[in-house]
Amino acid sequence: MRTHVTIIGAGLGGLTLARVLHLHGIPATVYEAEPSPAARAQGGLLDIHDYNGQHALAEAGLMTEFRGLILAGRQAIRILDRDGTVLLDKPDDGTGGRPEVQRGELRRILLDSLPAGTVRWGHKVTATRALGTGRHEVAFADGTSVVTGLLVGADGAWSRVRPLLSTATPRYTGKSVVETYLFDAETRHPATAKAVGGGSMIVPAPDREIFAHREKGDTLHAYLGLAEPQDWFAAIDFTDAGAATARIAAEFDGWAPELTALITEADTTPVLRPLYALPAGHRWDRVPGVTLLGDAAHLAPPNGEGANLAMLDGAELGTALAAHPDDIEAALTEYERALFPRTAEATGFQGVGAHGTESGDNPVDDLIKMFNTATERSR
Numbered sequence: 001m002r003t004h005v006t007i008i009g010a011g012l013g014g015l016t017l018a019r020v021l022h023l024h025g026i027p028a029t030v031y032e033a034e035p036s037p038a039a040r041a042q043g044g045l046l047d048i049h050d051y052n053g054q055h056a057l058a059e060a061g062l063m064t065e066f067r068g069l070i071l072a073g074r075q076a077i078r079i080l081d082r083d084g085t086v087l088l089d090k091p092d093d094g095t096g097g098r099p100e101v102q103r104g105e106l107r108r109i110l111l112d113s114l115p116a117g118t119v120r121w122g123h124k125v126t127a128t129r130a131l132g133t134g135r136h137e138v139a140f141a142d143g144t145s146v147v148t149g150l151l152v153g154a155d156g157a158w159s160r161v162r163p164l165l166s167t168a169t170p171r172y173t174g175k176s177v178v179e180t181y182l183f184d185a186e187t188r189h190p191a192t193a194k195a196v197g198g199g200s201m202i203v204p205a206p207d208r209e210i211f212a213h214r215e216k217g218d219t220l221h222a223y224l225g226l227a228e229p230q231d232w233f234a235a236i237d238f239t240d241a242g243a244a245t246a247r248i249a250a251e252f253d254g255w256a257p258e259l260t261a262l263i264t265e266a267d268t269t270p271v272l273r274p275l276y277a278l279p280a281g282h283r284w285d286r287v288p289g290v291t292l293l294g295d296a297a298h299l300a301p302p303n304g305e306g307a308n309l310a311m312l313d314g315a316e317l318g319t320a321l322a323a324h325p326d327d328i329e330a331a332l333t334e335y336e337r338a339l340f341p342r343t344a345e346a347t348g349f350q351g352v353g354a355h356g357t358e359s360g361d362n363p364v365d366d367l368i369k370m371f372n373t374a375t376e377r378s379r
Contacts, residue, residue, distance in 0.1 A: 024322035032369070033123065049304075056308075094342060134328070136151045150321075176226060294314075
C-alpha cells in the first residue's frame, strides 16, 4: 500500500491504528493538537475488555506490555446505597476479563511502540476540505497544511474531520459529572477509602450518582453525576472551588458522609464535565478517502466501552487496510460495514449518571444486573 495514511488525533484509537499500520509496513503520520505527550493529564483508570480492547492490543502486538500495566485487585466492584449500605460487593478474584490500567500508561506504551516522528505534536486542525478523487486537505493553526489520499478522523467528540462525512454534531445528554480526587486516601480519608474498596464503587439514585475508583498511589478518583440542564450548571461558579463544592454537595444532602466526602474533602478543585453524545446509530455514506474512528464516529455517554471501542476501531481499520493494500475503498467499506452495527450495539443503552447505568425506575437493580451479566460474559 503506497498511500500514506494521515491520522488526526493521538488518542488511544489513533495510536492503535498507527501501530497496526506500522506492523504491516504501511506509512502513517499522526497529527495531534497537544504540544507534547505530557501536555495534560490523561484521565484515570480504564477497564480493558477481553472481547474488544484486549483484542485490539493483541493486533497491535502489545499484550506483554499491557499485562505489565495491570493493577491487581482493581476489578473489584461495590454498589452502595445512599446511606452507605453495601448492596453488592464483588471482589477481584483474578478471573475477570476487564483488568484495569491507567489511561496515561496505556497511551505511553502505544507511543513508545511507534517510530520516532510518527506523531507530530502541536498540530491543531482548523479546517478540512475535499479536493476530489479521494484526496483531502487538512489545514493547521500554524498556517501549514497537508494533502492526503487517506484521512482518518480520530480526533474525538468535536472532530474536524467528521463534517466531511456527516452533518451530525454532539448534543448534550442532559447529564454532567463533577470530577474530584482524594490523595493518600487510606491515611487522610480512611472512611471513604473503605467505602470505595479496592476497585470501583457506584452509588446510584434517580438523577444522581457517585462513581469512584482507586487508582495508583492510594488515590481515589470520583465522578459525581447529576442529571440537570446546562443552564443549571452555568449558574455555578466553578472557578470558586469552595462555592462550587458547597453547591454540588447540597445535591447529595442526606447521603452518607463517607460518600459525600468525595466532594467535600476533595484535594482538587472540582471540574465540570458535561456529557455529550452523537445520535444513536450514527453512520454515514461511504466517501472516498476518509473515515472516522472512536468518539469522532460514535460518541456516547460513559459506559465503559469508549476507549475499548476506539482501540478496536483502530485495529480493525489497520487490518482492513493491510488486507486490501491496493484498494483503499474496499478496505474502508469492509471496516465501516463492521463498525456501524458493532458500535450501535455497544453504545445502545444510556445512563443516568457518570457510569452509564441503564435507565429505569430502580437504578440499583439495573446496576446489579449489569455487573452480574458482565461477570458471566467474562468467564
